[in-house]
Structures are given as C-alpha cells and as structure tokens.
Amino acid sequence: MSRLVRSELRKYFTTRMWWGMALAMFLVGALFAAFTGYFTLYGEMPVGEAMIRVRDAVPELTMVRMIYSGGIQFAYMLSLVIGVLSMGQEFRHKTISNTFLAGPRRHQVIFAKVAALIAILVVNAVAHIAGALVGGGVLLATAGESLFPDVAALGQTFALMALILIVWGLIGLGLGVLISNQVAALFVGIAFALIVEPIVAFALTFFEGWDVLAKFFPSQATTATLSLYSGMDPALGEAMGAGGDQLTWWAGALTLLAYAAIMTLIGLWLTRRRDIT
C-alpha cells in the first residue's frame, strides 16, 4: 500500500506539471493577496448612503485574514484541476492499464491516489500560502499594518486554507474518475463551481424553506470555513459578497469533507467496476 503511494507520488513529481502548478499556486496567492490588500487598505465601499473606508469598518484580524486568503477561490479551482488530472491523465495517456496491472486491487490504487494527492496538495497549499504571505505582507507592511495581528487565529486560517485546497483536490479526483475524459471533467467541475452553483443558490432564494440549502453548497461552505466576514458590519459584508446566512467554520469544513468523502466513494465504486479497454 505504501509502495502504491510512493508510485503515485513519483507519477506526479516526474512530469513538469508539478512545479508549474506549484508556481501557479504561489503566483495566485501573491497576486490576489496584493489585490485584496490594495482594495481593503485603500478602497472605499458604499454602505447605505455613505462611502466608508473598508480599513476603518473591518476588524483588523478579519482584514488581514481576507487579504491572505484573497486567492483561495482561484487556488481551489487549481486544486480541482490537480485532482481531476491525477485520474484524467491516466485515462488520457492510457497509463491506467499499467497502473492496474501493477496494482490489480483497484481500491488500493484509489486509496493510494487519495493519500498521494493529499501530500501533493499540501505542497501546493504551502506554495499558495507562501505566495499570499509575500503578496499580502508587502501591502500590509507598506500601509503600516501588523502582518500577524493574531498569530494563533491566522495559523488556524492557513490550516483551513490548506484543508480547503485538499478537499477540492479530492472532489476533483472523484470527478476525474466519474468522467474519464479529463477535459470534460475539468469543464464540468469548474462550470459547476463558478456558474451552476451560484445560479442554483440564487434560484433557491425564491422557494421558501429551500434557501437554507444554499449554504451547504461547496463554494458557500468554503467561504464559511474561512469565517471571512466575521465581526464585520452585515451590510458591508453583503456588499463584499457574503451570501446571506453562513455555516460556522467547522460546519463548513465538515460539509466540504463530506463532499470529498462522497466523491471518493463514487470513485472507488466506479473504478472497481470499470473495464479498462
């Protein structure tokens, strides 16, 4: 079993994708943190009649957290891509035959892929958070703000960011098994997260009682996990994109883990049955 994990790790780190992806994660972290930093430190938002400076209206910790996690939405899309490709590439290049010849007990191969993917996503999360610290840190420092107003709370935020990236990667893995054409799988995954989910959430607001479901959707649960809008004036939060009522951070995290578990189980079930022609 540990040998299968080792094989999967070798698989990932022997193509150029691994450092290209890590670099992308770093840059996404840095650029989005810098943009978010510029906006929250120097921007103004209309709240009711008045224009207020974001910097004055948001608690310091919330602001810093928002800056460092500015790129998370883009980053978890990259995680999704990593997850989809870890299965999709095998189908695309037909290496899946070799993989199952070397590991004919297919559930073991899937568990090995999950374990390796978690390790791979931790590497990418580190790259992403490092980028966020560089991009956000420069803006905070030049504005005279503290880089780490609350070390423990920010540590939790970074850990949760890593969790989000891991969970979206595992969702991607399940998707990659479900849809063996990697381009189609990527398209479905990204279209669902960016287009379908917001539309369905919006549509649900028209149905009494059903709108509570929206907060369990993957993107909403992701936002909730980071407690991005905590301690903020609700009107300002809404103006910045907080979607109505949100799960607590731990409920958000559990919801995401449930998605990852369901996708992995679907992947296991499908993989065991599939004919590799």
Next chain:
Amino acid sequence: MTEPALAERPAARPEAAIVVRDLSKKFGDFVAVDHLSFEVAPGRITGFLGPNGAGKTTTLRMLLGLIHPTGGSGLIGGIPYAQLSRPMETVGAALEATNFHPGRSGRDHLRVLAATHGIPDSRVDELLALVGIPAAARKRAGGYSMGMRQRLGLAAALLGDPHVLILDEPANGLDPEGIRWLRGFLRHLASEGKTILISSHLLSEVEQTVDDVVIIANGQLVRQGTIDELHGETTALIRTSNARGLIEALRAAGLEAGDEPAQGPGAVRVVTADLVRVGDIALAAGVPVHELRVLRTDLERLYFQLTESPENRNRNLADGSSADTPPPGALPHDLPPPDLPPPPADLPPGASRPDASEGSDR
C-alpha cells in the same frame, strides 16, 4: 530457418501456465469473446493469433484483470490475476506501445511502476540496457519512435523478473530490424525458461518464434496445437517428365505418393522429408528429375484459410470497422469456400495480410 534452440526446450508439461476456461465477453450486443478455452504450456512461446477484431486484446485484458469477463475465467498459475500478491513478479504484460505519459521520461515511467513493487532503480537501468535504450530513456517519452515504445513496454513487463510474459502485438509498428531484434530477444527470454504468450494478427511475424499456436476468430477458438502440427506432415515435391513412373517407383518403395497438379505439370508429392532417398529412387527407376525440394505447408495461407473460412469470417468486415483487412469480397456467400481451390503457391508476400496497424482490435 532451422531452430536448434526450440528443440532443446522442454515439451509441454501437463500443468498449464495459463488456463482460459469458457471465457466470454459481451460489450452490449457485441460478443467480443465467445466461450473461449485454451491453455498455455509452461516454458514455451505460444502465439495467440487471429485477425483484427478477433478478440485477442479483450481476451488478454480479461486474463490480466483489466476487463471483467461476462462469463468464464482466466487463470495464471491457477490464480486469477487480481489475486496475485505481487503481480509484476509473476506476470509481465506489455499491452500497447502507447501507454506512456508523453511528458515523463521512459526511465521515470519504469521507476513509477518499479515503486509499486519496491524494485530498485538499478533494476530499471539494467532493463533499459537490456532492451537497448539506456540513453534515450532519459528523454521524454513523447518523442519516442514506435520501436522505442515497444522496447520500453518490454522493459516494463520484465521489471519484476516474471516467469510468465503476456505481450500484445509486440511487433506492431516495428521495422524489419526491430522485428529481428524482437525475435532474438524473445528467444533469449524463452531460453531462460519463461512462458511467453504473444499475440499477433500476422502468423508470419511470429511463425519463426513460437512453439505453440492458439488461433481464434470472432472470439472463438479455431485451432490450438504446436506449430509443427500446424505445418502438418513434411512432404517433398518432385517434378519429372514421367510422373506416373515415379509415383509407381515411390509407392513400390513404401512411400505415400501422388500427383500434385496444383504445383504445375509433372509435379509429384511424396510424404517424406528425405530428399536423398527420393532422388535415389528416381535414379533407380530411370525417371528424370527436374526439380526436387521439401514442400512446406504455406502456413500463412493455412492461417488465412482457418480465419477466413465462412464461419470464421471477421464479422467486423460487414460494417467496415476493421477495414484494414482486405475484404475477400463484398458478399461472403458469393465467394467459393476459400479452402477449396488452393491459390498459387507464390502468393505475393503481404497480398493477403492485414495492414500492420491494428486500431480496432477489440
């Protein structure tokens, strides 16, 4: 070509290395493999032959646990592949020469597989040297020629030093030099006592290499036996101006002889491989001899007859999905049975052979 190496190898022992029992696979309505049973003897090279679309690849993939059979079973050393504890050390398989990530080097491809069985990198390098691509293996596989891909596939199959090898069309896409290398390589492996099952849609490709053959068509067994059995009895051909006199003399000497009009005028066929004796009998009888040679069965033609007889004709041809086998005629029932009139012996090589590329063998 004489094959001294073949004679030294052990004859088929009763316990088979590979047993395929009543194996069937349907893809929807399409029956790819139809109650197929055969055995592969240990320590021998068995050719697994059949035209494109006969079900060879599907059979091999079922044997290797990649495709779930609709019925029946395939066992390797008495065990289904999926239950082997260290599969790469029992069975080595090379299925397609395209199974590589183009961005990964050939060496890393092997290292990925080696990791699953804890095989060290030194073994990887050893095999790359054995198949003759040590330098190229450090480049990305996307740029490999077909020959290099086949060699890399063979190296992958050998990683765990298995005693059973299953090779699907290993000669596909190889140039003549590559095929010659492959023959030598397979003989080398066989001399180590390995059991080799090698599929091909061309009998001529493996004729000089294999000990046994299993011929299938339309997912069903057509013939199984040793290559010598397929050759049939060895006969000699004598051309003379006095066929009747020669036949009488040969029969008087206790040999089975008769005229052979298919070989042209004055041709006599006699069941023996002893040309010296035939010549002596002719001289003693005072019959002039214009030609005297061993008449080998044209295996390619025999194979073609076996696989193209009406009940075995490739069902894919009707819908054109295996168009690379030249169809003998648009309407099968318009044709005379192919095994009745023997076609001329000097059939141009390749005239009746499918194209080397095999895209639709499912």
